[in-house]
Each structure stands twice: as C-alpha cells, then as structure tokens.
Amino acid sequence: MKNAAMALLVLLIVGCSNNDDDKDTSGAVGDRDFKQDMRDFVIGISQTAKAVDADFFIIPQNGIELVTTKGEEDGAPATAYLNAIDANGQEDLLFGYDNDDQATPAETVSYLKSYLDISKNSGNTILVTDYVSTPSKITTSYQNNAASGYISYAAPERALNVIPASAPRNENADVITSLSQAKNFLYLINPENYSSKQAFINAVCATNYDALIMDLYLEDVTFTAAEIAQLKNKANGGKRVVICYMSIGEAEDYRYYWDASWNSTKPSWIAAENPDWPGNYKVQYWNADWQGIVYKNSDSYLSKILAAGFDGVYLDIIDAFEYFE
Incomplete structure (x- = not known):
C-alpha cells in the first residue's frame, strides 16, 4: 500500500x-499466511502444467519476497517454491518504480536485488522490465541489468502495447529452447494496435527477440497452436520461446470466465477493484472456485494456455498477498 x-x-x-x-x-x-497461500498456488500451477509438459516454464512476476520462507531479505530460501518456478519477473527494478522514465530509488533497487539474487543463485532466470524511454536511460537499464546477470526489457510504454523501433539487445540467430539461453525478450501483452491476429503475428515475426510474453487472446479470440508455432519464428531464421501472460491475483471483467451476474453481485471471494486498472479485482486467491478457474478445472485458463502450445506462463499479481496483509 x-x-x-x-x-x-x-x-x-x-x-x-x-x-x-x-x-x-x-x-x-x-x-492466514498469505505469502504461503500464494506459494502453494504457484506450486499447484507448476505441478499441473509440468505434468503435461515437463519443460513448461513457470514465471511469477513481482512478489519477490516469496523466495524466502518468511519473506525477509536474510531469510532462508523457500526451496519448494524456488524449485517449482523457472524464472522470476520483476517490474520497475531500475526505472519506473515511482514514475515511468524515472530512476528507482537506490534503497528499493538494493531491496529487490537481494531477493532476485536468491532466485538467480538457485538456478532461476531473472527477467526485468524497466519502464523507460529516454535513450541514455535505456542504455543504463540494459547495461546495469546485464551486469547483475539479469535479462531485461526497456518498455517504452507501461501499456505494453508496442514493439520498440530499435533492434533487440544482443540480437542473435540462435534457436532458443530454454529461458537460460535467451539474451533478450519482448513484453507485448496488449495487442490493441493490431487489427487482427495475423497483423500481430506478422509484426512479431519481423523481430528477432529470443522470448515473447503475450496474451492468449486478441479481441476475445484465442491464438491457436498453429499461430503460436508461427510466432516462434525469428526473422533471421532462429527460434524463440513464447510465453503466455495470466493474472492469478486479480479477476479481470473482460476475460472469458467473468460471469455477467458478477457485475451486480460478485462472489464473496472477489474483493476490491484495482484503482489503477479498472475492471481488475483483487481475489482471495486461495479460494477453491478461483483456483478452479485458473488451473484445477478441465477447462481452466491454464489448460487453454497449454492447448495453445505456449512454452510457459507468466503469472501476474503474485504480490496480491500485500493487499490482504
């Protein structure tokens, strides 16, 4: 808060x-132990996904305190959680924490890195998204993240709706099959600037990013396995991994699972609306009904992602435990 x-x-x-x-x-x-509830949630998603595809990536974004058992900087690593994930995503590490294109306070950088390094030292990849647009600051973001052993993306828009005009940093023609091989990534979860799925595919396939984080849907229509296969092709002949965004700490009223009756009477497990993102509602993420929607039901969100042929899932609003604490 x-x-x-x-x-x-x-x-x-x-x-x-x-x-x-x-x-x-x-x-x-x-x-309740709200942090452990979230760890258990992520572990359950991981176990379910990896039972279908052992190489499927599980990447929680933010909520980095979960990597220690007590959520403290000097705490013992939360081994079961760290073993269940393949990477950690972190927004605003060097730029954007208070305002976009503004340096994150040094004490915040130090705090976040203390946890990120616990995950990195356990063998996980660190994916940093800085919200920065000034060319000199973009250079600083990439250089300093690389010095820390992190893969980073300098996002020019917080809406994550554009592909930068410049080529990816450390552009290469490698065939990427694991996150540890990736040298860069593109975070493009808002396809509002594309008139069709094919327009989106064409735009992405004209780039050479090693990894793509995207949404399952464009205008309420899912990307198919054939379309995801196209998106795995880099322009230079290499291959990329394609990862699907999924929010697990908030319910979104524009998603397929949203029941129209919730507009007037919401289930007890749906809490307050996010003031920064209208239409997004905090949820009691330990609730059985919500977990059924996310991964436990046969037609769950996760099952749709797996069926579409994605290489992994990028889990957002991991830090929902802060709201309940």
Missing part, C-alpha cells in the same frame, strides 16, 4: 471479513 487511506481501506475490508461465517478453508481471511 502506498498511502494511509488505502491501508485503512484494506484493514476495514479484512476486518469485516473475519467473522464466523468466513471460517471455511476456501474463503476465510482471518489468521
């Missing part, structure tokens, strides 16, 4: 939910 008013709102919401009617395991708030 970045201000006292929001913190008070959270306390009121949590306090009102802590009553005898909420003491079932799927919906209770009460005395």
Whole structure:
C-alpha cells in the first residue's frame, strides 16, 4: 500500500471479513499466511502444467519476497517454491518504480536485488522490465541489468502495447529452447494496435527477440497452436520461446470466465477493484472456485494456455498477498 487511506481501506475490508461465517478453508481471511497461500498456488500451477509438459516454464512476476520462507531479505530460501518456478519477473527494478522514465530509488533497487539474487543463485532466470524511454536511460537499464546477470526489457510504454523501433539487445540467430539461453525478450501483452491476429503475428515475426510474453487472446479470440508455432519464428531464421501472460491475483471483467451476474453481485471471494486498472479485482486467491478457474478445472485458463502450445506462463499479481496483509 502506498498511502494511509488505502491501508485503512484494506484493514476495514479484512476486518469485516473475519467473522464466523468466513471460517471455511476456501474463503476465510482471518489468521492466514498469505505469502504461503500464494506459494502453494504457484506450486499447484507448476505441478499441473509440468505434468503435461515437463519443460513448461513457470514465471511469477513481482512478489519477490516469496523466495524466502518468511519473506525477509536474510531469510532462508523457500526451496519448494524456488524449485517449482523457472524464472522470476520483476517490474520497475531500475526505472519506473515511482514514475515511468524515472530512476528507482537506490534503497528499493538494493531491496529487490537481494531477493532476485536468491532466485538467480538457485538456478532461476531473472527477467526485468524497466519502464523507460529516454535513450541514455535505456542504455543504463540494459547495461546495469546485464551486469547483475539479469535479462531485461526497456518498455517504452507501461501499456505494453508496442514493439520498440530499435533492434533487440544482443540480437542473435540462435534457436532458443530454454529461458537460460535467451539474451533478450519482448513484453507485448496488449495487442490493441493490431487489427487482427495475423497483423500481430506478422509484426512479431519481423523481430528477432529470443522470448515473447503475450496474451492468449486478441479481441476475445484465442491464438491457436498453429499461430503460436508461427510466432516462434525469428526473422533471421532462429527460434524463440513464447510465453503466455495470466493474472492469478486479480479477476479481470473482460476475460472469458467473468460471469455477467458478477457485475451486480460478485462472489464473496472477489474483493476490491484495482484503482489503477479498472475492471481488475483483487481475489482471495486461495479460494477453491478461483483456483478452479485458473488451473484445477478441465477447462481452466491454464489448460487453454497449454492447448495453445505456449512454452510457459507468466503469472501476474503474485504480490496480491500485500493487499490482504
């Protein structure tokens, strides 16, 4: 929480939910370990996906405190969690934490890196997205992230809706089959600037990024396995890995799973709307109904991603535990 008013709102919401009617395991708030609930959620997604495809990448974004057992910088590594994931995504590490194109405070950089390095030292890849547009700052972002052993992307727009005009850093013609081989990545989850799936495919296939993070949908239509196969081709003849974005800490009212009745009466496990992203709602992510939507049902979001032939999943709103804490 970045201000006292929001913190008070959270306390009121949590306090009102802590009553005898909420003491079932799927919906209770009460005395929970919210970080462990999220670790367990990610581990469950990983186990389910890797049972289908052992090489499928699991990449949680933000919420980096989960890599230690107590969520503390000097804590013991959370081994089961670290073993279940293949990488950590981190936004705003060097630029964008307070404002886009503005350097992140040094103490914040140090704090985040202390956790990121725990994950890196356990064998995971670190994918950093800095929101930066000034050319000299873009250079600084790439150089400093590389010096830390991280793969980074300098996103010119926080909406993640454009492909930068410049070539990827460390452009290459390699055939990429694992995240550890990737030297760069493109984060393009908002396809609003493309009139069709084919236009999106053509734009991406004209680039040489080693990894692509994208959405499963364009205008409510899923990309097919054949289309994802096309997207794996780099312009120079190499191959890239293609990873699908999925939010697991918020429900989005524009997704296929959103029931129209929720517009007037939401399930008890849907909490407050995200003030920064209208239409996105915090969820009690440990709830059985929500986890069914995400990965436990036969027609779950994860099953759709696997069926489409993606190489991995990029899990967002991992830091939802902060809201409930």
